[in-house]
Amino acid sequence: MIPSRLRTPNPHLGAYYGIVTSAFVSLIIILAVFEQLGWGRLLLAQCMMLVPLALYLLIAVGSRTFEVEDYFVSGRRVPPVFNGFALAAIAVGGVGFLAYTGTVFFLGFDALAIGLGWTFGMLLAAILFVPYLRKAGSYTLPSFLGHRFRSRGLRMAASVMQLPPTAFLVVAEIKIAALIAALFLSISFSIAVLVLVALIAAIAILGGMRSLTWTASAEFLVGAVGLTVVVTTVSIILTNVPAPQLTYGEMFSSLHNAEITAGLTPLVPGGLATALPGAMPAPTVKPFLQPFGSLGPMDFATLFLSLALGTAALPSLLMRSGVTSSIADQRRSTAWGLLFVALFVMTVPAIAAFTKLIVFRDIALASASSLPVWLTELADKHLLQAADANGDGAIGAAELLIGRDGIALALPWAAGLPYVPCLLMATAALAIALAAAAAHLFTLAASLAEDLYRVLDRGQALPRLIAAWAAIAACSLAAAMFLMIAEVDPLKAALTAFAFAGASFFPTLLLAIWWRRCTKWGAFAAMTAGFLVMLGELVFGGMLGFSNAGFTTSLASLIGALLGLVAGVTVSLYLHKPSQGEDDYYEEMRDPEGEAIYDRAQARTAAQAAARASAAAEAAPSR
């Protein structure tokens, strides 16, 4: 077995992804030309969206594998920048791309807590968890806990507690992707769900982590190109400077005037439970720059901390901690991921401010009988509704109902760009949503196969890869069926998922990695305490009026994490001391040198099996 630090990544990766990016840019240019030549909108949408989908599938077929190490950790030879692409796509996801942008549009200043929480959470993960998980080398987060504490029961419990956060994120991301596909490809939501679920399941089954890495890299590049082209173009139109992150501040005085004209007045801070915008179209009520109008400073800090802990302990992100060739590379890849997430988070307020300025400025100038063309087009797409309810001949802010998840998609329309840039933004969001959905699906299914099935079925009737394929197929089917019968708000599902991850896994990982004295019962208590607090909030929150009393999901997550930490420390100190095996594992995990612990154990097992086979072969002729 070649040591992972000596494995060299494919030297042509840069060229391959340069070709992928060039091909996508060429597709944009060709379709822009065809739009001017009179191609229909549906045909343009099909070409813009289906060609990249075919490309992702092609990449997955090209990176298919039957090797267990390739399937679960991509052969431990992913270059740091490419892992950074995948990490950023998973952390942001379609929910970040569309729902977070919409939340910034509605809440302005107050929504910045979400982006800041993601970024700080990536820093927490990079410093506290990632290097040590890389050294451990386990394929899933529950298997790391199982190996660290020599406990099958803990591994299975962690797998069960990992279900809610990953399942919520899977359905949230698939819903965002299906909404985009249904909107632009003129297909029903159910068909869109089935097609997209089949696609991500195929990608995950073909090559597991390996195909997910290479498709996510392509999806990240498509998302980055789409976002950059559209937002930079709008920035040039509005400010003459192609740097939206730096120039949207110039628009604030115009935005303020437009908001006053539309009838927006400063708000009094309310509770977090009612502050976040829902998925249904709603009027804008808060001025963009007003600080702490919807969330007070404490709510802001609570939301920030909850998302930071949730991002740091998110199983789908941490599962990628074993894919690079060394601990140093793994640290670098997390920093790259953090950089890409930060660039996206810095761009989102520009998208929201530009959209809000154009919407309110154009509406202030128009009468109710002659609305702008883009407004009619967006209303046809169900992205907003405008009606002169009070009959004063104008549309005010209260009469304009806007869909939260359509804000980013509405920007190119409102800026008067042709149809291809509108499709480009949608394709970018679809790409990021698919990358995140596939990663969450694989995390969920791999844990079910590796940490539940393989532990429960000692005989292991199914080989590892077949068990993983079956789990992926079952999870995909369940996610698709759930989305067809249940109404899911992607933003709330994602925030709940982050809250679950932060409450259950943050204190557990902190103790497991940074405290030698932590025992398996301490880890179990830490994980269970946080999980039960979140479960209580989820099940009884509305019924017992916790939400009205201010015990929101974010606050419950912080309380759960704190209780988990206290429970973990108390139980570890009061029950037996860690075994010698646990102590040795801790020391090995903290040593930055050497191979991954899991790989060494696998190599030892293989060597022992080979020695037994050799001994049997030598003994056979003598009989």
Add this chain to the structure above:
Amino acid sequence: MATEVPANQHPARDRHQLQTLILAITLLLTALLAVLVVIASATWLNRYGFVHFPLGFYLLAQGLLIFIVAVAFWFIRIQERIDLARSEREGLG
């Protein structure tokens, strides 16, 4: 005069773990305090401007993010030095 290190003592390992812990706590507390201070004083900071942005808004939307990214890359540099020092000490030992 050289002194023998008892077999149950690992000075290089313990020093490495202590330095790693101090680095992690320092960086995370610095970043967390910076964020919390800006949140607490955002309304006051908004009285001042920075490249057409209210300062409080700018820091939460961009300034702190740039700071966090810088902290992450700086962490990598320092941690790699700490890891290298452990390897060298263990090599000498």
